[in-house]
Amino acid sequence: MDIKKWSEEELTSTHEKLDAWCQKYANTKWGGTMWFVTGLLGAFALSTGVVFIFFDGMTVMSFVLMVLGGITCFSWYKSEQQRKKNREFLEELKREITRRAKRKEENPVN
Numbered sequence: 001m002d003i004k005k006w007s008e009e010e011l012t013s014t015h016e017k018l019d020a021w022c023q024k025y026a027n028t029k030w031g032g033t034m035w036f037v038t039g040l041l042g043a044f045a046l047s048t049g050v051v052f053i054f055f056d057g058m059t060v061m062s063f064v065l066m067v068l069g070g071i072t073c074f075s076w077y078k079s080e081q082q083r084k085k086n087r088e089f090l091e092e093l094k095r096e097i098t099r100r101a102k103r104k105e106e107n108p109v110n
Contacts, residue, residue, distance in 0.1 A: 003093065004096065006096075008100070011093065011096060011100075012097070015090070015094070018093065019090060022090060035076065035079065038072060038076060039072065039076030039077075042069045042071070042073040042075075042076060043069065044069070045065045045066075046065070046069030046070055047069070048069070049062045049064075049069060050062075050066065052065065
């Protein structure tokens with residue numbers, strides 16, 4: 001995405017929406033912690049399924065534990081990556097807004 005070609009309205013509306021999302025995520029008391037605990041439980045389920053295979057052989061329960069643990073860990077990983085991308089994009093938006101504001105101060109005619 002080349003945000004340098006965006007209009008002022010698009011830039012500010014996207015900044016406001018993304019900033020509101022980041023503030024909402026930052027203000028939740030248990031949101032990030034509970035999601036982290038969910039990722040840990042997924043890893044625990046995955047490892048428990050693998051251990052059950054060694055002790056009991058391949059059973060339906062061990063397979064279910066591994067699949068559900070793997071899905072939970074993968075979704076936690078993807079959400080963390082998306083959160084990081086959103087924060088980086090927000091910083092890029094802030095830099096572009098600052099750059100445009102400085103350019104307007106230097107050239108008040110436009």
